[in-house]
Amino acid sequence: MSLSMLLPGALALAALIALPILAHIARQRPRERVPFGAMLLLRRVVKRLRRRRRVKDPLLLLLRIAFLMLLVFAATGLRFSYDGGAPEFGGTGKVVVLFDRSMSMSMMHGGSTVLSRTRGEARELIDSLPPGTQVGLIAFDDEATALTSGLVTDHAQVRSRIGVIEPSLGGSNLRAALIEARRMLEGEPGEILLFSDEAGPRMVSEASDELRRVIDQGSAVLSKRPEAVPRNVAVTAARYGDGIEGGTVELLVSNFGDQPIEVPCEVRLPDGQVVPIFADLPPEGESLERVTVPRQAEGGVGEAWCDDPDLPADDARYFHLPQVGASRVLVVDGDPGETPIRSEVYFVERALAPWGAGRSGVTPDVVTPLGLLDLDPQTHQVVFLANVGDPRPFAAKLAEFVQKGGSLVISAGSNVSAERYNSALSGLLPAPLRRAEDLAGRGEPGVALLTPDPSLELFEPFARSGRTAFSEVASRRVVLLEPYSEGSQARTLLRYEGGIPALVEREVGKGRVMLWTSTFDYDWSNLPTQAVFMPMIQRIVAYLGGQSSGAGARFEADVGRPVAIELPDLAIDPQVFGPDSQPVPSRIEGTKLIFTPSRPGAYELRVDASPPLAWVAANLDPTESDVRVYETVMEAEARIAPERFLRHVDLSPWLLGGALLLALMIALLALRGRAT
Amino acid sequence: MSSAAPSYDPAVLARVQRLHLKARILTEALLQGDHRSRRVGQAIEFAGYHEYLPGHDLRHLDWRVWGRSDKLVVKTFETETELPVTVVLDLSADLATGAPAVTGLRRLKRLVTGEGTQPSASLPDLDKSKAGFALSLAATLLYYFYLRREPIGLELIAGEGRPIRSIPPRSGRGHLQALLLTLAQARPGGEARLHEALVAVGERSRRRSLVLVLSDGMEEPETWLPAVAAFGRRRTDLRFIHLYDRREWGLELDQAARLYSPETGEEIAVDPAAARTALREVATEYAEEVRRGVTSWGGLYVKGPINEGLEPLVRKVIRGAPASPGGDPFGGEAKG
Known part of the structure; x- marks a missing residue:
C-alpha cells in the first residue's frame, strides 16, 4: 500500500497553511x-x-489547516495504491498459452497427473476466450516448442493441440518459453498465460531477465498453478566409492513432500544383483543410504531406485560401477623406444585404456622384462609379452603363472629370437617359432588378415558386424611357426591371406597362451591404425579372463542435454546404444562424438560388436525432482514490476468532500461565537 | 466633618436640595400607614448578672439562681432608646459606570462627542450611573431614619480624593443636612478595598446599631466577606445592598469593544455576542456567592439592581427582606 501524487508540484500550495496560522496569531x-x-x-x-478556547481555538486552527491540506492534496491528485493481486487481463486480444510439460508435471494427484488436470483447465480457459481472440500455444520443458504457427483465432485447433501435450522427462525452461512467446507476439503487448506447477528452485529465477523483457514489452504473465500438494521422493545422487567388501554405493534419497515417509529402495548392479534397503525420510529432507557391493561384481552402470507412486519418473538414478575384483593387465615392454610413440607397447596401452587408466575399466601396468620377477597372479590375470628379447630368466615364472590360470599374450618383433623362445617357452608356445620372414617389401601394403570365424568364442561379439574390418589389417613381416596340428595344443584363430597363422592359441593348465605372429606397433604391421585394433585387443583381454564389459570409459550425462565424448586418437567409429540396447542417433564433430540421451539409464559406446568402449550414465536433473514452489511467476513479476500489481484509488473527490465537511465545521464553530 | 463649608457651589447646593426632595418624597410614601412607635428599638434587654448588694431593687433578684446556688444575684438590663444607623457607601470608580444601553443614534452621538467613553469626572448623574443611584438611595435611607429620630451616620468608602470618610451617627436636622451635603459633593473614584473599609467601619460602629452597606462588591468576595463577621460579633444589624446594573451585567453592547475598569485601568477586549451568555452565568454565580457569604457571616443580603428604581429597593432594605437563595440578578426573586 502506498500513496502517490499525479501533480507533486501542487504541494507548493501547502504554503497556504500559513494563512490560518497568521490569522490566529x-x-x-x-x-x-x-x-x-x-x-x-x-x-x-x-x-x-x-x-x-484552549480546546476550541486549537481545534479551529487544526480544522483550518486540515481544510487547506485536503485542498492541496486534492490538487496534487493524491491517489492510494494497494496490492490488488493479478493485473488486468484480456485487454490486448492476444493470448499466448505456455504449457509446462516438464517431468514434475507428471506428478500424480487425485488419480491423474498434474499435467492432465492442467490440460483440462487450459481447455476451459480457451473456451472462455471471446471469439476473435488471437491465441498461441507453446509447450516447454528443457526447450520451448510452438504448437501453433503463431497466433491463431481457431480456438478449436489450440484446444486439440493442448490435448496432445504429454509430460516429458525434461526440466522447466521457462526462459525459453518466454522467448518463444515474445517471438509469437512479435513485440506487441499481449497476455501470457502460464500453466505450470512452477516447481523447482531455478525455474522462475532463471527466467527473471526474460520476464522483465516481457513486462517491458507491455505484456503480462499470469500463472495458473495446479493446487496439487507438492510430494515426491527421488534418488538425487548415487555413486560408487571405496568401502568394505567390494566398495560402497551411496545414494541420496530426497523427500520433497511435507510429510515423513519410509520408502523401499533397491540398488541394482550391472550384473543383475539387487540389494534392497528401506529409506526413512524426514519431511522436506533427505537421507544418505549406503549399500555394500559384493566382492565380485561386473563393471558397468548400476541403478539406484526408490519406490514413489507420486512421481515415478525420477525414482531411479544411474551410477558407474567399475569391475569389482577384476585383474589388472601387465604389459611387458621388450623394446622401450626413445619416445612414447616409439615404444613397443604404446598402442597396446592405449587400446586397453583409451581414456587413461583412471577412467577405464582396465588398468594396464607397463613394466620392463625385469618386472616379470614380481609377477603375481593375484594382481594380474593377463600378461602381454611384447617383443621381449630373452624370456629365459622369467620362463618358469610365466609357466607357473599360466598353469595357475593366468593368460599370456606373446607378440613378435625384432627382438624375438626363435631359439631363445623355443628353448625357454616350449611349454607355453602353441608351436615352436621358426624365423621372421618378410611378406612384402618396404612401401608395400603387406598381407591382409582373413575375416575371422565368428563361431570362435573370441570373435563372437563381431558376429553381427565389424568382421570385415579385420581384412584392413596387413603385415609386412611375421614370425613363421613350425608346422602344428589344430587342437587344444594349438588352435589358429586368425590367418593371413595365404594361410599364414596370425593369431594362435594354446591352453596350458588353467590358463591360455596366445601368440600374435606380428608386432603390435608399426614395425611389421598397420594394426595400430586400424579401427579393429582397440576392440580386438580389448576382446582378447576379456576372452583371456581379464576385463570385459566394465572396461569402458565412464561419463555422466543429463537427460535431454547433449553429451560430447572426446574420442581417443584411434581410428574408431563407435556407435551409441541406449538403455533398451537400441542404437541412439549420434554424430561426430571433430574428435568428439555427440549424442543426446532422451531418458535416464545406461548408454554404451561400442565399436561394432566389441565390448563397450565407454559407458554413459544418464540421469535426470535432480533439481527437477524438487517439486516445491520457491517463487511463483506472479511473485517474480510483482518484484520486477510492482506497479503492475497495484490498484489505484483517486482520493481527490474524497479529499474535496472532506474539505467541504471541514469548511462546514469551521463555519459552525465560527458561528457559535468568537472568543474574547 | 459634619458642618458645611460657608461657600458651597450652587450646583452642590441644588444637588442637596434635589437629594433632600427625592428622599423626602420617597420616604413620605414609605411612611404612609406606618403606625409603629416613634422610638425605634425601645425595649428592655437582659445585660448580665451582678452580685446583690444592699440597695438593689429586689424585683431584679434572680430567685432561680438563689434556689439552685444559694447566691443572691441581681439581673441587670439595658434599656435601648435609639438605634444608630450608619450608611456605608461604596463610591469606588467602578460605580461611575452603569449608563443606559447605548444603541442607534445615542451611540452615534457618543462617537461624535466622546460621551460615555470615559467615566464622568463631574458629579454623577443621580438618575443614571450606579453611583448616582447609590447616592440617591443613601440619601433616602438617611432621611427615612432621620424621620424616625434615629441617629444617622455616613461612611464613604473610596470616592475621588477621599479614600474613606466617616461621619458618626447623630441626630438632628443639621446633621442630616451635613450628611446630604456630603453626599451631594461625593464623586466616585479610587479603589474600594472593601475588606479594610468594612473592618474599620465595623470597629467604629456601636453595639446594637444598624449598618447599611451600599456597594457593588466588585472585589473577590473571599477577600472582603470575612470582614462582615466584625459586625456580627458586635451584634450589629448589617444589611448589604448589592448594587449592580443589569444592562452592564447583560453586556448590552452591539459590537466588540475594549472594556476597561475605571477603578483599576484593566482592559479586556470583548465580543459581546461571544461573552454575553458566559457573563450572565458568571454574574449569577457571583451574586449568589456574595449572598451566601453575607448571610453566612450574619448579615442580610439585598439585591440592588439600579434598573428597578429606588422605592422597591428602599422598601426591601427597611423591611429587612432577605434575597432568596439562587435568585436571578437579571430578574425577580427565585421561586421557592
Whole structure:
C-alpha cells in the first residue's frame, strides 16, 4: 500500500497553511473603548472562555489547516495504491498459452497427473476466450516448442493441440518459453498465460531477465498453478566409492513432500544383483543410504531406485560401477623406444585404456622384462609379452603363472629370437617359432588378415558386424611357426591371406597362451591404425579372463542435454546404444562424438560388436525432482514490476468532500461565537 | 466633618436640595400607614448578672439562681432608646459606570462627542450611573431614619480624593443636612478595598446599631466577606445592598469593544455576542456567592439592581427582606 501524487508540484500550495496560522496569531482588536464596572466578572468570563478556547481555538486552527491540506492534496491528485493481486487481463486480444510439460508435471494427484488436470483447465480457459481472440500455444520443458504457427483465432485447433501435450522427462525452461512467446507476439503487448506447477528452485529465477523483457514489452504473465500438494521422493545422487567388501554405493534419497515417509529402495548392479534397503525420510529432507557391493561384481552402470507412486519418473538414478575384483593387465615392454610413440607397447596401452587408466575399466601396468620377477597372479590375470628379447630368466615364472590360470599374450618383433623362445617357452608356445620372414617389401601394403570365424568364442561379439574390418589389417613381416596340428595344443584363430597363422592359441593348465605372429606397433604391421585394433585387443583381454564389459570409459550425462565424448586418437567409429540396447542417433564433430540421451539409464559406446568402449550414465536433473514452489511467476513479476500489481484509488473527490465537511465545521464553530 | 463649608457651589447646593426632595418624597410614601412607635428599638434587654448588694431593687433578684446556688444575684438590663444607623457607601470608580444601553443614534452621538467613553469626572448623574443611584438611595435611607429620630451616620468608602470618610451617627436636622451635603459633593473614584473599609467601619460602629452597606462588591468576595463577621460579633444589624446594573451585567453592547475598569485601568477586549451568555452565568454565580457569604457571616443580603428604581429597593432594605437563595440578578426573586 502506498500513496502517490499525479501533480507533486501542487504541494507548493501547502504554503497556504500559513494563512490560518497568521490569522490566529494576528487577531484584530476592537477600536472602541468602553468603561465597565464589573471587571471582576469579566475576568471570570475570560478565565472561563479561555478554558473553552484552549480546546476550541486549537481545534479551529487544526480544522483550518486540515481544510487547506485536503485542498492541496486534492490538487496534487493524491491517489492510494494497494496490492490488488493479478493485473488486468484480456485487454490486448492476444493470448499466448505456455504449457509446462516438464517431468514434475507428471506428478500424480487425485488419480491423474498434474499435467492432465492442467490440460483440462487450459481447455476451459480457451473456451472462455471471446471469439476473435488471437491465441498461441507453446509447450516447454528443457526447450520451448510452438504448437501453433503463431497466433491463431481457431480456438478449436489450440484446444486439440493442448490435448496432445504429454509430460516429458525434461526440466522447466521457462526462459525459453518466454522467448518463444515474445517471438509469437512479435513485440506487441499481449497476455501470457502460464500453466505450470512452477516447481523447482531455478525455474522462475532463471527466467527473471526474460520476464522483465516481457513486462517491458507491455505484456503480462499470469500463472495458473495446479493446487496439487507438492510430494515426491527421488534418488538425487548415487555413486560408487571405496568401502568394505567390494566398495560402497551411496545414494541420496530426497523427500520433497511435507510429510515423513519410509520408502523401499533397491540398488541394482550391472550384473543383475539387487540389494534392497528401506529409506526413512524426514519431511522436506533427505537421507544418505549406503549399500555394500559384493566382492565380485561386473563393471558397468548400476541403478539406484526408490519406490514413489507420486512421481515415478525420477525414482531411479544411474551410477558407474567399475569391475569389482577384476585383474589388472601387465604389459611387458621388450623394446622401450626413445619416445612414447616409439615404444613397443604404446598402442597396446592405449587400446586397453583409451581414456587413461583412471577412467577405464582396465588398468594396464607397463613394466620392463625385469618386472616379470614380481609377477603375481593375484594382481594380474593377463600378461602381454611384447617383443621381449630373452624370456629365459622369467620362463618358469610365466609357466607357473599360466598353469595357475593366468593368460599370456606373446607378440613378435625384432627382438624375438626363435631359439631363445623355443628353448625357454616350449611349454607355453602353441608351436615352436621358426624365423621372421618378410611378406612384402618396404612401401608395400603387406598381407591382409582373413575375416575371422565368428563361431570362435573370441570373435563372437563381431558376429553381427565389424568382421570385415579385420581384412584392413596387413603385415609386412611375421614370425613363421613350425608346422602344428589344430587342437587344444594349438588352435589358429586368425590367418593371413595365404594361410599364414596370425593369431594362435594354446591352453596350458588353467590358463591360455596366445601368440600374435606380428608386432603390435608399426614395425611389421598397420594394426595400430586400424579401427579393429582397440576392440580386438580389448576382446582378447576379456576372452583371456581379464576385463570385459566394465572396461569402458565412464561419463555422466543429463537427460535431454547433449553429451560430447572426446574420442581417443584411434581410428574408431563407435556407435551409441541406449538403455533398451537400441542404437541412439549420434554424430561426430571433430574428435568428439555427440549424442543426446532422451531418458535416464545406461548408454554404451561400442565399436561394432566389441565390448563397450565407454559407458554413459544418464540421469535426470535432480533439481527437477524438487517439486516445491520457491517463487511463483506472479511473485517474480510483482518484484520486477510492482506497479503492475497495484490498484489505484483517486482520493481527490474524497479529499474535496472532506474539505467541504471541514469548511462546514469551521463555519459552525465560527458561528457559535468568537472568543474574547 | 459634619458642618458645611460657608461657600458651597450652587450646583452642590441644588444637588442637596434635589437629594433632600427625592428622599423626602420617597420616604413620605414609605411612611404612609406606618403606625409603629416613634422610638425605634425601645425595649428592655437582659445585660448580665451582678452580685446583690444592699440597695438593689429586689424585683431584679434572680430567685432561680438563689434556689439552685444559694447566691443572691441581681439581673441587670439595658434599656435601648435609639438605634444608630450608619450608611456605608461604596463610591469606588467602578460605580461611575452603569449608563443606559447605548444603541442607534445615542451611540452615534457618543462617537461624535466622546460621551460615555470615559467615566464622568463631574458629579454623577443621580438618575443614571450606579453611583448616582447609590447616592440617591443613601440619601433616602438617611432621611427615612432621620424621620424616625434615629441617629444617622455616613461612611464613604473610596470616592475621588477621599479614600474613606466617616461621619458618626447623630441626630438632628443639621446633621442630616451635613450628611446630604456630603453626599451631594461625593464623586466616585479610587479603589474600594472593601475588606479594610468594612473592618474599620465595623470597629467604629456601636453595639446594637444598624449598618447599611451600599456597594457593588466588585472585589473577590473571599477577600472582603470575612470582614462582615466584625459586625456580627458586635451584634450589629448589617444589611448589604448589592448594587449592580443589569444592562452592564447583560453586556448590552452591539459590537466588540475594549472594556476597561475605571477603578483599576484593566482592559479586556470583548465580543459581546461571544461573552454575553458566559457573563450572565458568571454574574449569577457571583451574586449568589456574595449572598451566601453575607448571610453566612450574619448579615442580610439585598439585591440592588439600579434598573428597578429606588422605592422597591428602599422598601426591601427597611423591611429587612432577605434575597432568596439562587435568585436571578437579571430578574425577580427565585421561586421557592
